[in-house]
Each structure stands twice: as C-alpha cells, then as structure tokens.
Amino acid sequence: MGTTEAEWLMRLPEAIGASPWTREGAQVTVQLEGGRLQIRWRPLPPRVIALMRMPRLEVAFVFEGLGDDDRLQFMRRFDLCMQRGGG
Numbered sequence: 001m002g003t004t005e006a007e008w009l010m011r012l013p014e015a016i017g018a019s020p021w022t023r024e025g026a027q028v029t030v031q032l033e034g035g036r037l038q039i040r041w042r043p044l045p046p047r048v049i050a051l052m053r054m055p056r057l058e059v060a061f062v063f064e065g066l067g068d069d070d071r072l073q074f075m076r077r078f079d080l081c082m083q084r085g086g087g
Helices: 005-016 068-084
Strands: 021-023 027-032 035-051 051-065
Touching: 005 027, 005 035, 005 051, 005 068, 051 068
Parallel strands: none
Antiparallel strands: 021 027, 027 035, 035 051
16 A cells, blocks of 8 residues: 555544454454454565655555455445545
8 A cells, every 4th residue: 555654643543433443563363243344564675766756655455254245344444545646
C-alpha cells in the first residue's frame, strides 16, 4: 500500500468499522461475525520514480472462519476507507 505507517494507523479504525479489534505491534486482530481477521504490516523502502518518493507498506490479510461473500464485503469497505485522493 502506498502510505506511511502513521497514515495507515490513522485510517485503520474507520476502515475496520464497528467490529471489535485489538492491536499488538504491527498486527491487528479483528473479531468479525462468524470469524476473525488478522492484518499484519511492515514498512517497505519507498518507491522512487525520478524525484518522487512514495512511502509503502506491505500488508497481509488472513481471514479465518469467513466465507467469500463476508470477506468481499469487509474488503470493499476497507478499501474505500483506505483510498487516498489523487490527480
């Protein structure tokens, strides 16, 4: 993801929504109806294109006990909340 860790953490609560969650270091566990989700992240070196430097995070999502429809529904909201303006 093209973001700093500080920006990621600022947007994370809204992206998760009303589901209870806990954070331990660079990992969040989200309790979802019927299962849970673990999200882990780590900073990567910035992407450099000419004079532009874009911060990056490697993010992994591990769903447990949820079907495809539930995962898709969660990720749609999550992606919308994490989008940044551009242009």
